[in-house]
Amino acid sequence: MESVGAGAPPPKRPRGRPPSGNPPAKRAYSLDRAKREGTRVYLLDSFPSWVQQKKEFETSSGDGEAGKKSSHAEFANHLLKHHSDRLCRLCKRSYQISVETQTNKDDTLPDTSTIGSAGNDDRKRMSSTPHTSKARRQLVEDYMPSPIVQHLAGPSNQHEDIMEGCTEESDLSDLEIDDALDSYRGDDATFGKRPDDEETAESEVFHFDTGSCDQMLEDESVDPHSGEASSDEIDDAKCIVSLREITKLLQNVYGANCSKCSDKLIYSTNPIGTAVIFKWSCSNGHVGVWHSQPRFSNMFSGNIQFPSAVVLSGNNFSKMALFFKFCKIHFVSSTTFFRVQRLYVSPSVKDEWRTHQSSLFESLKEQQLCVAGDGRTDSPGHCAQYCTYSFMDTSGSKILHVDVVDVRETGGKSTNMERLAFERGLDYLMANVNVTEVVTDAHVQTTALIKNCEKYENVEHSIDVWHGAKNFVKKVIALSQMKGNEDLRLWIPAIRNHFWHCSRECAGDVLKLKALWWSMLHHIVNEHDWVLSIDGSIGKCQHGELDPSERNKPWLKKDSPPHAALRKAMTNKRFLNMLPYYKNFKHTGNLESFHNHMLMYASKRCSYSFEGYVTRMLLSAIDHNYHSDREYAAPKDVVSGYRQKYSKRTRKWAPERLKVAKDYGYIPNS
DNA sequence: CCGGTTACTCGTCGCTGATA
DNA sequence: TATCAGCGACGAGTAACCGG
Numbered sequence: 001m002e003s004v005g006a007g008a009p010p011p012k013r014p015r016g017r018p019p020s021g022n023p024p025a026k027r028a029y030s031l032d033r034a035k036r037e038g039t040r041v042y043l044l045d046s047f048p049s050w051v052q053q054k055k056e057f058e059t060s061s062g063d064g065e066a067g068k069k070s071s072h073a074e075f076a077n078h079l080l081k082h083h084s085d086r087l088c089r090l091c092k093r094s095y096q097i098s099v100e101t102q103t104n105k106d107d108t109l110p111d112t113s114t115i116g117s118a119g120n121d122d123r124k125r126m127s128s129t130p131h132t133s134k135a136r137r138q139l140v141e142d143y144m145p146s147p148i149v150q151h152l153a154g155p156s157n158q159h160e161d162i163m164e165g166c167t168e169e170s171d172l173s174d175l176e177i178d179d180a181l182d183s184y185r186g187d188d189a190t191f192g193k194r195p196d197d198e199e200t201a202e203s204e205v206f207h208f209d210t211g212s213c214d215q216m217l218e219d220e221s222v223d224p225h226s227g228e229a230s231s232d233e234i235d236d237a238k239c240i241v242s243l244r245e246i247t248k249l250l251q252n253v254y255g256a257n258c259s260k261c262s263d264k265l266i267y268s269t270n271p272i273g274t275a276v277i278f279k280w281s282c283s284n285g286h287v288g289v290w291h292s293q294p295r296f297s298n299m300f301s302g303n304i305q306f307p308s309a310v311v312l313s314g315n316n317f318s319k320m321a322l323f324f325k326f327c328k329i330h331f332v333s334s335t336t337f338f339r340v341q342r343l344y345v346s347p348s349v350k351d352e353w354r355t356h357q358s359s360l361f362e363s364l365k366e367q368q369l370c371v372a373g374d375g376r377t378d379s380p381g382h383c384a385q386y387c388t389y390s391f392m393d394t395s396g397s398k399i400l401h402v403d404v405v406d407v408r409e410t411g412g413k414s415t416n417m418e419r420l421a422f423e424r425g426l427d428y429l430m431a432n433v434n435v436t437e438v439v440t441d442a443h444v445q446t447t448a449l450i451k452n453c454e455k456y457e458n459v460e461h462s463i464d465v466w467h468g469a470k471n472f473v474k475k476v477i478a479l480s481q482m483k484g485n486e487d488l489r490l491w492i493p494a495i496r497n498h499f500w501h502c503s504r505e506c507a508g509d510v511l512k513l514k515a516l517w518w519s520m521l522h523h524i525v526n527e528h529d530w531v532l533s534i535d536g537s538i539g540k541c542q543h544g545e546l547d548p549s550e551r552n553k554p555w556l557k558k559d560s561p562p563h564a565a566l567r568k569a570m571t572n573k574r575f576l577n578m579l580p581y582y583k584n585f586k587h588t589g590n591l592e593s594f595h596n597h598m599l600m601y602a603s604k605r606c607s608y609s610f611e612g613y614v615t616r617m618l619l620s621a622i623d624h625n626y627h628s629d630r631e632y633a634a635p636k637d638v639v640s641g642y643r644q645k646y647s648k649r650t651r652k653w654a655p656e657r658l659k660v661a662k663d664y665g666y667i668p669n670s
Numbered sequence: 671c672c673g674g675t676t677a678c679t680c681g682t683c684g685c686t687g688a689t690a
Numbered sequence: 691t692a693t694c695a696g697c698g699a700c701g702a703g704t705a706a707c708c709g710g
């Protein structure tokens with residue numbers, strides 16, 4: 001035996017997880033990764049429910065090893081093994097899955113299954129076996145999940161949870177059952193509290209009782225003896241205080257000596273995330289404690305508000321952690337941050353978006369909508385991981401739907417993401433509102449999809465004029481860079497403008513559009529009247545008398561190399577086949593600016609988890625819609641109502657009219 | 671029991687060199 | 691020249707542990 005107290009004390013075990021001491025062989029490791037990759041399953045929204053059930057499995061495993069940790073794989077194997085003959089825990093009858101009874105009673109909420117790839121089966125419900133009503137009441141009382149789990153798992157889990165509490169002694173009427181379910185299901189705005197304090201997986205982590213951090217702050221009832229915070233205290237304004245100064249203050253208040261025994265007091269500080277606990281004690285065991293932030297259950301309010309604010313304000317953890325580090329301010333760990341993001345922020349944002357989207361659909365359901373759609377990948381080039389496809393109502397400039405596709409959903413082919421996202425998104429929109437026209441960019445896959453798909457036969461397809469002009473000008477630029485075609489370069493802005501002009505003036509008439517378009521070939525060689533136009537009318541330019549003194553570029557010579565090159569491009573068969581798509585003069589400029597706005601929430605330089613990315617995309621849509629109707633900051637003739645903005649294309653500064661500042665009213669107490 | 675610390679996994683990207 | 695594998699770097703996120 002080792003002698004106690006003799007010599008140096010045994011080395012203290014370092015904190016943290018001990019290393020395995022077993023670095024994997026590179027080759028084996030790669031093969032193992034590839035093997036695992038092939039069996040990966042994404043639970044996404046269902047993950048909190050999975051964790052909850054895994055915990056229950058661990059604590060209730062009847063093999064004498066209750067409480068033994070099991071891996072996800074072990075739990076999955078357990079579920080698979082018992083899938084076919086699983087029984088209700090209490091009534092011992094098989095669960096039955098019926099498509100007919102998989103109806104979400106809360107069908108007023110739109111199906112958000114198309115938000116990302118997650119939850120395509122979320123709306124599927126297990127139908128309960130004919131449990132009696134008393135059993136259901138009992139289960140509502142005894143097995144109602146905490147609102148946070150209800151919130152995290154979504155309505156889809158509720159019936160399953162309810163089922164788990166069934167007994168054979170039920171006698172409630174169906175009406176009472178529905179009442180109980182309705183109250184249990186709660187309202188998006190106010191998450192009901194469970195009647196008891198039974199903890200769930202998440203509440204075990206944080207001891208929270210509500211669905212979202214903001215809701216938490218509003219709904220938490222406070223036991224005056226528990227030392228917990230009221231919502232007012234949590235929403236209170238905050239400022240930064242130096243530890244040294246606050247220590248001085250406490251020492252002034254409580255003194256250097258104990259008030260009970262006059263012994264010397266020793267003060268200590270203990271930072272917990274963004275909060276700090278002060279303790280003072282004397283040698284006789286008299287102690288005092290003060291903490292810098294109100295507590296919400298067992299967590300300091302700042303430790304959930306700050307991580308939430310990082311996401312809600314479009315920042316990311318690493319930058320904010322660095323910011324706090326440089327300021328020498330204690331901040332929460334990455335573990336806490338991602339836990340808060342996963343458990344509270346993401347579900348809250350999704351809920352907010354669902355509510356907002358359903359009210360949008362409700363307000364638009366009687367209208368014939370023209371929607372603009374465009375995709376945006378999370379990184380440049382063809383190495384993108386996610387594609388966000390957003391749809392905007394062209395009349396109201398509100399984002400109607402946002403869909404995120406992971407590259408793995410298209411077999412790793414990033415080029416196919418946009419098509420999938422478009423199709424999924426448009427199908428979802430058509431199921432909720434009356435879409436009569438869709439405006440997209442000139443993506444060939446999208447065009448082919450709408451053209452060849454029967455389900456879109458009643459949807460007119462237009463292509464964004466800006467994209468059309470840009471794509472054609474790109475060709476002209478390439479032509480102008482060829483030897484002998486240099487004169488064409490000066491005409492590029494005019495050709496771009498002419499494309500816009502033709503689209504606007506044709507008024508939906510394709511023949512007129514073509515006639516106007518070809519008139520450029522006459523005009524550019526100083527020929528403003530010609531014998532016969534394509535639409536059978538006398539050919540004539542639409543401009544008035546030209547002033548030779550205002551000419552700043554030379555006319556081209558008829559049939560010269562630049563003129564012939566331009567004619568070839570303008571009469572290209574493929575290009576002419578696409579012209580009808582521009583006859584309605586639709587553009588997606590507002591959508592492009594929304595895509596620019598997305599960068600505020602998800603920079604292309606950062607990579608995010610799927611959940612984190614979807615959350616940020618929805619946040620950007622909420623931000624956009626909430627602020628899209630802002631007034632201008634000042635009347636048109638007031639100079640202070642403008643700012644200077646630089647245009648990369650024209651390389652010029654131009655005034656831009658300012659709108660009133662955003663108030664972010666959708667974030668309570670912001 | 672919760673938050674922090676540390677090791678580890680996983681996914682992605684960019685670079686390099688071998689090979690077809 | 692294109693493609694592929696190997697490798698390291700990095701960030702996001704998780705798991706396992708410790709301290710209070």
